[in-house]
Amino acid sequence: MRPESLVTDHTIYACVMGSRAFGLATESSDTDLRGVFLAPTSLFWGFEKPPTHVEGPADEQFSWELERFCELALRGNPNVLECLHSPLVEHADATGRELLSLRGAFLSRRVHETFVRYAHGQRRKLDADVRTHGAPRWKHAMHLLRLLTSARDLLRTGVLTVDVGGRREELLAVKRGEVPWAEVEARMNRLAAEAEEAAAHTPLPEEPDRRRVEDFLIRTRRASALQPYPHEEVVQGVEPTGRVGQP
Numbered sequence: 001m002r003p004e005s006l007v008t009d010h011t012i013y014a015c016v017m018g019s020r021a022f023g024l025a026t027e028s029s030d031t032d033l034r035g036v037f038l039a040p041t042s043l044f045w046g047f048e049k050p051p052t053h054v055e056g057p058a059d060e061q062f063s064w065e066l067e068r069f070c071e072l073a074l075r076g077n078p079n080v081l082e083c084l085h086s087p088l089v090e091h092a093d094a095t096g097r098e099l100l101s102l103r104g105a106f107l108s109r110r111v112h113e114t115f116v117r118y119a120h121g122q123r124r125k126l127d128a129d130v131r132t133h134g135a136p137r138w139k140h141a142m143h144l145l146r147l148l149t150s151a152r153d154l155l156r157t158g159v160l161t162v163d164v165g166g167r168r169e170e171l172l173a174v175k176r177g178e179v180p181w182a183e184v185e186a187r188m189n190r191l192a193a194e195a196e197e198a199a200a201h202t203p204l205p206e207e208p209d210r211r212r213v214e215d216f217l218i219r220t221r222r223a224s225a226l227q228p229y230p231h232e233e234v235v236q237g238v239e240p241t242g243r244v245g246q247p
Helices: 003-010 066-074 076-082 094-101 111-131 138-157 165-175 181-199 210-225
Strands: 012-015 033-036 053-055 061-065 089-092
Touching: 003 033, 003 053, 003 061, 012 076, 012 094, 012 165, 033 066, 053 138, 061 066, 061 210, 066 076, 066 210, 076 111, 076 138, 089 094, 094 210, 111 181, 138 165, 138 181
Parallel strands: 033 061
Antiparallel strands: 012 033, 012 089, 053 061
């Protein structure tokens, strides 16, 4: 089975991410598609396993296999968690809807470390740009402010909100380079400090509900195993069930 076929034929959840999901899209913004596919259980039985992710088949499209997606979400990966909370859902079948119902099971205090660690990495890149070119990449600065705000609010409320809402114009002003870097820096420092403070009193649980997620994954794999093997064929008297045929 071609990797692209896993996306076209076995996607359980698909959404739009990036600027359009964040409420920061402009006329020139791309449409970033993200999704989750369920590789048929029978594909795991051979030596060659299905891929953990697939790029394409459309431009700006990226999909994860369900197990990999759940692993990353349980670790608190910002990109994956935000994908689960996108306001722009393109497709969700019954399995995809159950995955969405588990959004709370993936959230834990781990998000403080993962979101802030990711933010620190982005901040180092911005600082390097300032030292080298005298200015940061303003679009990246805008998205870092958005991420830090999202992390702070998630730690404060236990709810992950993707759309920036009323902060759209002030963030777009940063993207256009209309806000001095010193002011942007001050905002980033303040948001990081507020996230640190929120982490000490967050309503989020210490750990994600791994057992609940694993139960969902096992049930889903079992249901898939009952479906016909995608490469079944009768060869030299061997029936599709694997029983040797009678002469």
